[in-house]
Amino acid sequence: MDIKEERIAFSTRLNAILDTRGFAPKQRGRQTKLAEKFNLTQKGVRRWLEGESIPRIDSLRTLSEEFDVNIEWLHYGNGPISALHKEVGGRVKQARDAKGWTEAELASHLQNRTGDTEVIKVAGVRAIESGRRMEFAPDLAVYADVLEVSLSWLETGLNLVVDASAEEIESDEGAMVSVPKLSALASMGQGIPIELEHDRLISTVSISKQWINEHLPKVSSIDNLAMITGYGDSMEGTFNHGDMLFVDTGVDEFIMDAVYVLDLNGQLYIKRLQMRPDGVLLMISDNPKYRPYEINPEEKTTLRVLGRVVGCWSFRGM
Known part of the structure; x- marks a missing residue:
């Protein structure tokens, strides 16, 4: 690959x-937004986006840290996109191996399930398993269905067995509640344009009522509990990229200094909200490398609180 091709490949990534x-x-504003975020010249950013140049190593490091991707992948296209992509891809392969299927057989099952023979290819399955594909095609929920594992296990490594569909299940250990897992990736950084209340249910996670009462006593009602995946690093120290977050969707307004899921300017965020004595509402990242954002009066009138984060479910491999 010559230097021109390397630059174009970088811009694609x-x-x-x-x-x-x-x-x-x-x-439509991408160049301006990226330049402002990293305090860079628009000319330099345009050259990156158009495949005319590759950033210096310090800028590459900043980009990889901000967007939580591996610098080797960002620079050269080598290796998995991120640790999270590698982990999810590894679980897809683990489930495929447990079925005794080849990559081609998994691709065939996915094609049969979706009717899509154009997008789903063996190369795509291989890219997902190696953590080198940015987005899943088809949706990861289809992989879970075909491989007969739970979506929450593919995403987090927890809850391997496919969840029961009943809202409440009686077991030897007492009442179990199926908490809805939504497809939204709520951003702890840049913001993602998704509406939580219109989001679709992609699985449920069975949790005992006793556990919820002990560990999530602040939730307004068990019926208001939902789970989403946190995305980004701006809340590091409180919870991390890829953590499963418990959200109390019964909270729809700012009531105290706490962490909320909120819609600001059509973007979905997970941020701490705090009111200053002068009445200015701050949107705060718990990661100290990010500055608080002052929500101006006009934005305050359109700000929507979609829920309060009351806990997280974190898994780290050893």
């Missing part, structure tokens, strides 16, 4: 990242 982070489309 960078734009793919920005597509999943809620940035404006190319030619």
Whole structure:
């Protein structure tokens, strides 16, 4: 690959990242937004986006840290996109191996399930398993269905067995509640353009009422409990990229200093909200490398609180 091809390949990877982070489309503000975020010149950013240059190593490191992707992948296209992509891909392969299927057989089962023979290819399955595909095609929920594992296990490594569909299940250990897992990836950084209340249910996670009462006593009602996946690093220290977050959807307004899921300017965020004595509402990232954002009076009138984060479910491999 010559230098021109390397630059174009880099721009493809960078734009793919920005597509999943809620940035404006190319030619419609992406260049300006990226330049402002990193305090860079628009000319330099345009050259990155158009495949005319590759950033210096310090800028590459900043981009990889901000967007939580591996710098080797961002720079050269080598290796998995991120640790999270590698983990999810590894579980897809683990489930495929348990079935005794080849990559081609999994692709065939996915094609049969979706009727899509154009997008789903063996190469796509291989890319997903190696953590080198930015987005799943088809949806990861289809992989879970075909492989007969729970979606929550593919995403987090927890809850391997496919969840029961009943809202409440009686077991030897007492009442179990099926908490809805939504497909939204709520951003702890740049913001993602998704509406939580219109989001679709993709699985349920069975949790005992006793556990909820002990660990999530602040929830307004068990019926209001939902789970979403946190995305980004701006809330590090409180919870991390890829953590499953418990959200009390019964909270629809700012009531105290707490972490909320909120819609600001059509973007979905997970941020701490705090009211200053002068009445200014701050949107705060718990990661100290991010500055608080002052929500101006006009934005305050359109700000929508979609829920309060009351806990997280974190898994880290050893």
